[in-house]
Each structure stands twice: as structure tokens, then as C-alpha cells.
Amino acid sequence: MVSSKRKIRSRGHVAKYTFDDILGKSAKIKSAIEKARRFGSVDATVLIYGETGVGKEFFAHAIHNVSPRKDGPFIAVNCAAVPENLLESELFGYAEGAFTGAKKGGKRGFFEMANQGTIFLDEISEMSDKLQTRLLRVLQEYEIMRLGDDRLISVDVRVIAATNSDLRGLVEDRLFRADLFYRINVLTLLVPTLRERREDIPVLVDHFLGVCNQKFQKNIKGIEPKGIDHFYAHDWPGNTRELQNIMERLVILTDDDYISADLVAESLIVSPIEPHPFSSHEPPTRIPKPAKAPNKSQP
Incomplete structure (x- = not known):
């Protein structure tokens, strides 16, 4: 039964x-x-x-x-x-x-x-x-x-x-x-907005990158450091759902090992990066970032 x-x-x-x-x-x-x-x-x-x-x-x-x-x-x-x-x-x-x-x-x-x-x-x-x-x-x-x-x-x-x-x-x-x-x-x-918890962006980016890699059968390793700066500067009116959708778009459009900062900026339609204050508290002294692309000046 x-x-x-x-x-x-x-x-x-x-x-x-x-x-x-x-x-x-x-x-x-x-x-x-x-x-x-x-x-x-x-x-x-x-x-x-x-x-x-x-x-x-x-x-x-x-x-x-x-x-x-x-x-x-x-x-x-x-x-x-x-x-x-x-x-x-x-x-x-x-x-x-x-x-x-x-x-x-x-x-x-x-x-x-x-x-x-x-x-x-x-x-x-x-x-x-x-x-x-x-x-x-x-x-x-x-x-x-x-x-x-x-x-x-x-x-x-x-x-x-x-x-x-x-x-x-x-x-x-x-x-x-x-x-x-x-x-x-x-x-x-x-439930807090993504603007109020920007230090969680790297965790969410890594998660959605893994999900999208599996979904679209890719092996993208991460995002260029300046691309992460674009994420921090964005206001995220659509919050985590918006981040998920943008990560999906970035993975679809990327054929290299790392998602370029220019592609991130284009997807977010952001102006030049400036420090962006947290909504209700000071940002931490150091904000961790997900996997970085290697320095192009290095061999």
C-alpha cells in the first residue's frame, strides 16, 4: 500500500x-x-x-x-x-x-x-x-x-x-x-535584498556558475576580477533572481575559460565602476571574490 x-x-x-x-x-x-x-x-x-x-x-x-x-x-x-x-x-x-x-x-x-x-x-x-x-x-x-x-x-x-x-x-x-x-x-x-547583503554575491555567483555550467555543458572557471566589481556596483532591483538570470546569459555567451568584465558590464548595463555603499551597513574591510582569471601579463 x-x-x-x-x-x-x-x-x-x-x-x-x-x-x-x-x-x-x-x-x-x-x-x-x-x-x-x-x-x-x-x-x-x-x-x-x-x-x-x-x-x-x-x-x-x-x-x-x-x-x-x-x-x-x-x-x-x-x-x-x-x-x-x-x-x-x-x-x-x-x-x-x-x-x-x-x-x-x-x-x-x-x-x-x-x-x-x-x-x-x-x-x-x-x-x-x-x-x-x-x-x-x-x-x-x-x-x-x-x-x-x-x-x-x-x-x-x-x-x-x-x-x-x-x-x-x-x-x-x-x-x-x-x-x-x-x-x-x-x-x-x-527577507533582505541582495543590495543589503552584497558580501553574498561571490557565493551566489559560484553557485549559479556551477548550475549553468552543468545545464549548458560548459566548463567556465570564473569571472574576471573587474567583472566582479560590476556585480558589486549593480543595484540588483531583481535581486537573486536577476543574478541567476544574468549568470545564465553570461555562461551562454562565453566560450572562454573566464567570463570577461566587458561582457558583465554589457549585461548589467552599468556605468563606470564606483564604490557602492551597502544599504544599511558599512561594507566589510575585505570582500572575498570567486575564482579569478589569471593575470594576462603573466606567462
Whole structure:
């Protein structure tokens, strides 16, 4: 007989990442990881703040994987990527005949599918007022009602939500329900930007270089030193995701042993290098760099 955990894995409803997958040695990322680990042992709602691309979903996966619910399902939903009418049926399910095209026998929604596990609601600020009201009921009563049905279904689900918006400001502007905000604002985690942890850039560069070498069957050894300076000077509005995409581009376009500084500058579209201050603290005296290209003046 197939175990319940194997059934969950066969459906793809598993948390893929652990805290080991969150790379970096900076004080800021270590502090965020330590805080998130503590959240794992407490069965309460978590609200993760952070800019686009900082890795909020990685933290959600990792929190689930150290929680008492780790053997249960983990379902991630991007609230900004699904139209409102579809998102409602995806989250709460529907009864047979609820609308034209509804499946015979109805369909379970994500909350039912995540029973005894975790549901991750990314970009929760994009939820309509109607869906916010329905989510509030789940958090208050631990029950849902499918579309087109009048039957209440009990659910045991932990909610982890994430946003790149100022939810408190949206509440003040009456763009987000205050009662829902206070329900989800139990345990809060702020994931630092890449600008705030530039000393982690070499670690991330080495990691993505290895991943891209394997993906594109290359053997690039590193980046020229001036190329790393370009990385430090960049503002990284897209954070770690932007760095990953740029490394992929650099590896694709490089046929030599080392990625050239000119190619890095071209990819980042940066001006001449100038010292770039850290967002909230002084840079360390010495910042380690990944493997350097050999000095071209040497034999």
C-alpha cells in the first residue's frame, strides 16, 4: 500500500527547498534563516515580506520542511498570476454544476488539497476583497465552502503568505482588509535584498556558475576580477533572481575559460565602476571574490 507521503509526492504537492538551499554567509541572511527556523516549530500563520526575487518562496518551503506538518502537502499559489474568477475556484473548489464546464462530481480546491499541510499564498496583496473575505473565514473558522455548494468542509491548513507590498499602508488606504491583515500578521519575516547583503554575491555567483555550467555543458572557471566589481556596483532591483538570470546569459555567451568584465558590464548595463555603499551597513574591510582569471601579463 502506497504511503500517504508517497501519494503526496506523486501529485507534486511537496516543499522542494530546505534552509540549506538558501545561500549566503552575511549577517542579514543568517538572521533571516535563524528567525524562519524558529517559525517552523510554531504552528501559526507566517507573513513574509520582501522585494521581487529575494527568495520568499524558498523560505516558505524551508519553514514547512522543519515544521510538524513536513510530511503533509505543500501547495504554492501565486495570487497575482491567476485571474480572480479562476483563483476562487482553484482555492476553494467547486460543486458539480457550479458553472458551465464544471467537472462532474465537482473539484477539490487547494485548501482541501493542503489539508494537514501548508498553503503558500504568494503576492497576497493582489487578492480581491471578495477573496480576502473568504480567506478570513478559513483563518477564523478552519472551514471552506466550495463554489456552488452550501456544505461547509473543515480544513486543517497552515497559511504562509508573502508580499512585496506594504500591507499596513494598503490597510490604511483601504485597499486591503484590516481584519485579514491582523489575522496573517502573526509571525513576520523580512527577507533582505541582495543590495543589503552584497558580501553574498561571490557565493551566489559560484553557485549559479556551477548550475549553468552543468545545464549548458560548459566548463567556465570564473569571472574576471573587474567583472566582479560590476556585480558589486549593480543595484540588483531583481535581486537573486536577476543574478541567476544574468549568470545564465553570461555562461551562454562565453566560450572562454573566464567570463570577461566587458561582457558583465554589457549585461548589467552599468556605468563606470564606483564604490557602492551597502544599504544599511558599512561594507566589510575585505570582500572575498570567486575564482579569478589569471593575470594576462603573466606567462
